[in-house]
Each structure stands twice: as C-alpha cells, then as structure tokens.
Amino acid sequence: MQLFVGINFPKKQRVKMHRAARALRDRDLPVQWVEPEDFHVTLKSLGQVRREQLSDVTAALEKVASGTRPFNTQIRGF
Numbered sequence: 001m002q003l004f005v006g007i008n009f010p011k012k013q014r015v016k017m018h019r020a021a022r023a024l025r026d027r028d029l030p031v032q033w034v035e036p037e038d039f040h041v042t043l044k045s046l047g048q049v050r051r052e053q054l055s056d057v058t059a060a061l062e063k064v065a066s067g068t069r070p071f072n073t074q075i076r077g078f
Contacts, residue, residue: 001054003046005061007073014039017075 009017018036025033049057 001049001051003049003057004042005044005046006040006042008040009073011037013073013075 014036017039
C-alpha cells in the first residue's frame, strides 16, 4: 500500500479551498483533483509499505507525533 504523512484541514477550511479551486479545475493542469473531504497537504511520501510493516510504521509515526506541538496554518491563495 502507498503511505504518506500529511496534514488534514478542518471542514470549514476544506470547503473554502474547494470553492477557490473551482476556477482551476477547468484548466489543463497536471493535478489529480480530490473531493473536499480528502484535501490535505502531503509532508512526506513513505512509498510502498507492506502490510506486515504497518504496525512498525504506525508506532514510529506516533512516537514522532507525540513530540510535536500543534500549529496553525493559513491559506492565502493558490
């Protein structure tokens, strides 16, 4: 399976981003559009991970995340 580390956005922000992206959808851009509930920012692609590695990967990510403080984001445009 393909795994990545990403940041999700609150629903209110995802809806605003979806509205703003409408104008871009009509253009021929090399973008794979997704539904608003799937909007995220990919921080790191982990590539292909075997199912038997999943618990080790999850444990490592939880360890890193436990030492990370929350932060705010601001979207100003595309």
